[in-house]
Each structure stands twice: as C-alpha cells, then as structure tokens.
Amino acid sequence: MSNLARFLNTVDGQPRESYSGRWIASLDPFTGKAWAEVPQCGADDAAAAVEAAHRAFTRGPWATLTATARGKLLRRLADLIARDAEKLAETEVRDNGKLLAEMAAQLRYVPEWFHYFGGLADKIEGGVIPSDKADMFTYTRREPLGVVVAITPWNSPLLLLTWKLAPALAAGNTVVIKPSEFTSCSTLALMDLVKEAGFPDGVVNTVTGYGAEVGAALVEHPLVAKVAFTGGDATGAAVYAQAARHIKHVTLELGGKSxxxxxxxxxxxxxxxxxxxxxxxxxxxxxxxxxxxxxxxxxxxxxxxxxxxxxxxxxxxxxxxxxxxxxxxxxxxxxxxxxxxxxxxxxxxxxxxxxxxxxxxxxxxxxxxxxxxxxxxxxxxxxxxxxxxxxxxxxxxxxxxxxxxxxxxxxxxxxxxxxxxxxxxxxxxxxxxxxxxxxxxxNTYRAVSFLAPFGGFKKSGIGRESGQAAIDEYLQTKCVWINLAEGIPDPFIIR
Incomplete structure (x- = not known):
C-alpha cells in the first residue's frame, strides 16, 4: 500500500479507483518527488464515466431540473469553492509548481464564473419566428448538447476547467472531465465540493489517465456530443480530427506565440x-x-x-x-x-x-x-x-x-x-x-474575466470561453413548426 496521498475519481457520484488498479504518481515540481497518486484509467473506465453522464442527462433528476434550479446549484458550488480556495490552491501548487500567490488569486476568482453562468442558466431563450406561411406558428428552442468531455491542461487546472464546466452545466449538459495526468489532484478534490453542492449523481464525472488510453476513448465514444479541449496545437489537431470523424461539437483553446x-x-x-x-x-x-x-x-x-x-x-x-x-x-x-x-x-x-x-x-x-x-x-x-x-x-x-x-x-x-x-x-x-x-x-497584459470572451484565431483554436458567447458553445437550436390549419395540401410539394 502506498504511503502517498490518494485522490480518487468520481463516477456516477461514487469514488472510484481504476478497473485495472493501477496508479499514476503526481510529482512535486519543486522537489521532483512524488507526493500523491491518482488512478491510471483505461478505455473501460472512460466508457463507464460517459455512460453515467448519459444516464444523468437522459433519465436522472438533472434531466427534469428547471434552469433556475441548475443556476442555484452553480451558485452553491461557487460559494463552496470560495470557502476552500486556499486549500485547493495549495493542492494545485503541489501538482504544478506555480506560485501560491498566483493560484490562490485564481481560486478566489474562479467562483465568479459559477455565479455568472448560474445567473445565465435561466436566461437561455428561444424565440418566435415571423412566418411567411399562412397558418404556421414557428419558434425556436435552445437545448443542451448532451454529454460534454472536458480535457484540461496542467498549467491552470481548475481555472481552465471552470471555463468549460460552468457554461456546460448552466446550459443543462452533463460532463466528463479528463484532467492532465500531471496535475489531476485539484480536479479530483473539486468533486467533493460538487457533491456537497447537491449536484445529482452522474452530472459531473472524472477519469484520470494518459491521453492515448483515456482521452482518445472519451473523444471516440458514441455517446459524447462535444469535446472542449485546452492544450497544445498538435494534440488539439488530433482531437479535432477524432471528433470530426464522429461529427462532434468542439471547442479548442490551443497554443500561442503572442x-x-x-x-x-x-x-x-x-x-x-x-x-x-x-x-x-x-x-x-x-x-x-x-x-x-x-x-x-x-x-x-x-x-x-x-x-x-x-x-x-x-x-x-x-x-x-x-x-x-x-x-x-x-x-x-x-x-x-x-x-x-x-x-x-x-x-x-x-x-x-x-x-x-x-x-x-x-x-x-x-x-x-x-x-x-x-x-x-x-x-x-x-x-x-x-x-x-x-x-x-x-x-x-x-x-x-x-x-x-x-x-x-x-x-x-x-x-x-x-x-x-x-x-x-x-x-x-x-x-x-x-x-x-x-x-x-x-497598456496592460494577462487580464481575463468571466464577462469577456476568450479564444483564438488561426491555429490558436475554435470557439470562445467566458462571457455570454461561451454558453452558446454548449447549446443547439431546435426549430419547431406547428400547423394551425385544417387539412394538409399537396403532400408531394414542399411547404
């Protein structure tokens, strides 16, 4: 039995090791020594997480929860993160070696995203469309995509996860998170707060492991509707190609040479x-x-x-x-x-x-x-x-x-x-x-906000995170036509 701190995944609301029983050591960049370990998952673990998220999206209490209730859960999570910001920041520093001053500032700011998107949850509106066809009533609905896979990098794990998780949940999706194998611990610690906030089982799940074993399996899974990825442009291109083969939605926030x-x-x-x-x-x-x-x-x-x-x-x-x-x-x-x-x-x-x-x-x-x-x-x-x-x-x-x-x-x-x-x-x-x-x-640099859209041109990515534009990345538009007339005209001619 290892004497290192152990962080477990959460799948369907329950703590999980990997099916294989293997572990990945997390190394402290300041000392170069292992301080914790996380499960080394594989394709079967990935499938279990996606299936749990799909059940929660289609059949669980999340599927019938009102948008206002979703917003309240997000705001509750925001308050819990604010309460534990220093503790989460210290976990991130052990994992990624960035300054405690920087990570603590990030974690104190992260709740703003959950408050903001919690407020947007019940502001998602469709519209009535003027019709050029007599006796037709036409309107649109804005609906969630389904299961979203969030793949996050090692440099700012919880901040960059938040940019995906908050709008995805506000829109009504369920989420499977695949953090970097180098810096998974803070993400797994966050799941305790997701549970404490009262999110139904299966709404947010985690799978830790290597990209080739877990990331690819998640992107390929037929029940996944969207992949939101932050990382290098080469890996992003591979994710994009994988997602394209299955016609999945993507958001890619990639590299820069600013x-x-x-x-x-x-x-x-x-x-x-x-x-x-x-x-x-x-x-x-x-x-x-x-x-x-x-x-x-x-x-x-x-x-x-x-x-x-x-x-x-x-x-x-x-x-x-x-x-x-x-x-x-x-x-x-x-x-x-x-x-x-x-x-x-x-x-x-x-x-x-x-x-x-x-x-x-x-x-x-x-x-x-x-x-x-x-x-x-x-x-x-x-x-x-x-x-x-x-x-x-x-x-x-x-x-x-x-x-x-x-x-x-x-x-x-x-x-x-x-x-x-x-x-x-x-x-x-x-x-x-x-x-x-x-x-x-x-006349400034490195300023970001939950209010301001963020994303790249060219090979720096596709889509936007933060701001009102971000929630659109996790929604799809449905158009509804209602015939108010009696009888159907010639069925061989398009209306």
Missing amino acids: PNIIFDDANMDDAVKGAISGIFAASGQTCIAGSRLLVQRSVYEEVSQRVVAVAATARLGNPMERTTQVGPITTQPQRDKVLGFIDIAKGEGARCLLGGGTPKDPALAGGWFVEPTIFGDVLNTMRIAREEVFGPVLSIIPFEDEDEAVEIANDTIFGLASGVWTKDMRRAFKMAERIRSGTVWV
Whole structure:
C-alpha cells in the first residue's frame, strides 16, 4: 500500500479507483518527488464515466431540473469553492509548481464564473419566428448538447476547467472531465465540493489517465456530443480530427506565440512591467504568454536593457512562499523541452542577454527550474520566434513603424493574444483592428474575466470561453413548426 496521498475519481457520484488498479504518481515540481497518486484509467473506465453522464442527462433528476434550479446549484458550488480556495490552491501548487500567490488569486476568482453562468442558466431563450406561411406558428428552442468531455491542461487546472464546466452545466449538459495526468489532484478534490453542492449523481464525472488510453476513448465514444479541449496545437489537431470523424461539437483553446508590442511613446515603466508579466509570470507556462516582445527600434536598446535589469532580480524559489516570483516548470519533460529551445536559439544566432540555463542555487537543485531567459537580435524567422516554448523565454524583436509591427505580429500560425503599449489612442484602436488575435490588450497584459470572451484565431483554436458567447458553445437550436390549419395540401410539394 502506498504511503502517498490518494485522490480518487468520481463516477456516477461514487469514488472510484481504476478497473485495472493501477496508479499514476503526481510529482512535486519543486522537489521532483512524488507526493500523491491518482488512478491510471483505461478505455473501460472512460466508457463507464460517459455512460453515467448519459444516464444523468437522459433519465436522472438533472434531466427534469428547471434552469433556475441548475443556476442555484452553480451558485452553491461557487460559494463552496470560495470557502476552500486556499486549500485547493495549495493542492494545485503541489501538482504544478506555480506560485501560491498566483493560484490562490485564481481560486478566489474562479467562483465568479459559477455565479455568472448560474445567473445565465435561466436566461437561455428561444424565440418566435415571423412566418411567411399562412397558418404556421414557428419558434425556436435552445437545448443542451448532451454529454460534454472536458480535457484540461496542467498549467491552470481548475481555472481552465471552470471555463468549460460552468457554461456546460448552466446550459443543462452533463460532463466528463479528463484532467492532465500531471496535475489531476485539484480536479479530483473539486468533486467533493460538487457533491456537497447537491449536484445529482452522474452530472459531473472524472477519469484520470494518459491521453492515448483515456482521452482518445472519451473523444471516440458514441455517446459524447462535444469535446472542449485546452492544450497544445498538435494534440488539439488530433482531437479535432477524432471528433470530426464522429461529427462532434468542439471547442479548442490551443497554443500561442503572442506579440507584446512596445511603441516609443509608451509609458516605459508600465511597458517594461507588462513585458515581464507577459512572459515570466507563471514561469511562461501560459498560452497567452507574450513570448515575442516587439520593440520600436528607436527605444529598442533602452527597453532591452530595462527588461533584462528587472528580470535579473526575479526571485526563484519555493512556489509555496509568498516572496517567490518565479517557480519551477511543471514537468521534467517540459523543462527539458524549454532548455532544448534555448540551445536552438543560441545555435540560430540569437543573442542571449540573460539566463540561458538552470539556476546554480543548490537549494533549487531538486526542482525543474529554468532561469528567466531573454534573447535579443531575434528574427521572426527563427524557431524561437515561431514555435511555442511554454517557458520563461523571451524573444526581443525590433520594428520600425506600425506597418512593420503588424506584419511581424501577424506572421505566425497562432492568434491567441497580443499586447500594445502606446499613449496614442488612434494607434491603439488601429492596432487592435489590424492584429489577428482573439484578445488584444492595450497598456496592460494577462487580464481575463468571466464577462469577456476568450479564444483564438488561426491555429490558436475554435470557439470562445467566458462571457455570454461561451454558453452558446454548449447549446443547439431546435426549430419547431406547428400547423394551425385544417387539412394538409399537396403532400408531394414542399411547404
């Protein structure tokens, strides 16, 4: 019997190990040591979870619950998450190594999504359609899709799950969650609160395990109506192809190579802070990372020096300590990938201005750390500027004017987010119009809200999360025709 903390799945309202009895160790990125374990599930576990969700959708009390009652359950869950926010945040830090300050702030904010979508639950309306056909009454209904599979990543497990779970439940769907095998513990802990809130059995289920064994089985299952996925673009493309074979709905929130653009008229103190926040917060492990810093040539040297000076003071350390500013990379394979990209950048001729390796502090030797790293003289054709690194690595790229800034910003397969730093509001509006990304921040960076739609252009994804647009992703429209006339005209001619 393992002496590690054990987190169990929830299927049909009951705690579950895997049918195989196998387990996956969860490693603490700060120490590199196992601290917990979760069930290693397979296709049979996935099928059981989907079948439980389908029963709950079609035959359980959830199927007859009013929209107002659904909203009350969501708001109750919000209050429970707020109560346990610090505890959930600590679990996430043990799992993914991000700063407790950051994860606690996220968990305190997460309830807002459940309150917001709880309020939207009974605002879902159809409409009466004017008819050009005599004696016909026509109207629409907005109905849930059915079983939704939510596949979530390792960088912000509960926040990114919430973006899917809250609108899916508000719309009346049931859900099967497949968290990352690296960071499943906080999701499994959340299920205790789902039960405490009073959700009927089978409405929310979890299946932990590896993508090839569990994720693929969930996407392929014939009773699954929709897949909501957050992760890398390569895996997202595979999920999209799988879902397409079965004509399933999808929402994909994928990678990014976001441009953070500083013009020479910007407030430089704010712009430098924005550059630091864009890439070194969360150790760069965020899809919206401002990994390409585009700087107008007239201030290129000044900005580069200032960004390097601030980044050089970043405090690496234990993510549980409030004074730490940069924590470890979440997984060892990801740490090795980041270091590989740093070597590639050096080989391509980029000038390393800061960092470029692992920290020398022996107190950090057990963790998966990468130094905050900055490259100057980067060309947008270099791999470091084109591929998502997902780590604390910044590329600084010069530009001459607005036209060149837009050209460089849009010269990417991605289009998730972008930043513009300028005091010129005409320029701000024009840049926001011309940049091809789902989010444009002006004189700020990394701002998100339950009120604001979030999603990508191009290979950064399909669909939107958060805001009113998100609930539409979990609904389908039914059109109802009622004939009020006596008798049927010629049955061989379309009405």
